[in-house]
Amino acid sequence: MAIKNKPGEEFDTVFSVNDSLELSSHHDYEHVQSRIFKIIVIGDSNVGKTCLTYRFCGSTFLKNPEATIGVDFRERTLELDGERIKLQIWDTAGQERFRKSMVEHYYRSVHAVIFVYDVTSLSSFESIPEWIEECSRHSVGPLVPRIMVGNKCDLRDRKEVHTSTAQCLADRYNFPLFETSAKDPAEKEHVDAIFLTLAYRLKSHKPLRLKQPSDSNIRYLWNQREQEAPTCQC
Numbered sequence: 001m002a003i004k005n006k007p008g009e010e011f012d013t014v015f016s017v018n019d020s021l022e023l024s025s026h027h028d029y030e031h032v033q034s035r036i037f038k039i040i041v042i043g044d045s046n047v048g049k050t051c052l053t054y055r056f057c058g059s060t061f062l063k064n065p066e067a068t069i070g071v072d073f074r075e076r077t078l079e080l081d082g083e084r085i086k087l088q089i090w091d092t093a094g095q096e097r098f099r100k101s102m103v104e105h106y107y108r109s110v111h112a113v114i115f116v117y118d119v120t121s122l123s124s125f126e127s128i129p130e131w132i133e134e135c136s137r138h139s140v141g142p143l144v145p146r147i148m149v150g151n152k153c154d155l156r157d158r159k160e161v162h163t164s165t166a167q168c169l170a171d172r173y174n175f176p177l178f179e180t181s182a183k184d185p186a187e188k189e190h191v192d193a194i195f196l197t198l199a200y201r202l203k204s205h206k207p208l209r210l211k212q213p214s215d216s217n218i219r220y221l222w223n224q225r226e227q228e229a230p231t232c233q234c
Ligand SMILES: Nc1nc2c(ncn2[C@@H]2O[C@H](COP(=O)(O)OP(=O)(O)OP(=O)(O)O)[C@@H](O)[C@H]2O)c(=O)[nH]1
Pocket: 043, 044, 045, 046, 047, 048, 049, 050, 051, 052, 062, 063, 064, 065, 066, 067, 068, 069, 092, 093, 094, 095, 151, 152, 153, 154, 155, 180, 181, 182, 183, 184
């Protein structure tokens, strides 16, 4: 699928044969400190943010995802050039009613942003500038890497967003563009490549260590989810 970077753009995906993409468990690496990077995944409801992050962190396609309420956290530890990197992925809610109380949390101390649209939904693509605008309003600095992902490429007959149109928008903002499918098992490595591209970029540019969200924050999110869930009609 398309991976288009502008000439000279410092955003190539380069893999070393020694790089390990082992899925971390809570017990893995607990004795070794990893650098932790917070990545938020943003876009309209139903574009496949949960399925994409699940594909990357869980290696499978999540068959019956529920609408995300607030945020879901997933993480995966990678070993790149001998260094352990933990990607802490914030799968955000696309529906306004499930995200409004959380927006400040999404953007705080973020290291990278992934904007997702659905290639079979022109409206989800047309929303991307609004998501970019929201990101800017929350003071996400210009050096924070951003990428754009068109998901659901397996639905070829229903494609509404042409690659050239998406590329135009990506070029306007100077973002790399990826088109992929969380569903198609043949795209699994491509989904990995999207996150790896970011991981390499972060590894080489960001020395900061991010604290894990505290247990109380996570409890707050889960409590909120439990309170809101019964009203969800999705
Ligand atoms: N055909 C196809 N369907 C997909 C793909 N990714 C996700 N879906 C489907 O799209 C629907 C929405 O997926 P989610 O991952 O829940 O979407 P989301 O963006 O997280 O939605 P919110 O949580 O409401 O923001 C589900 O029915 C998925 O099965 C894909 O790559 N191909």
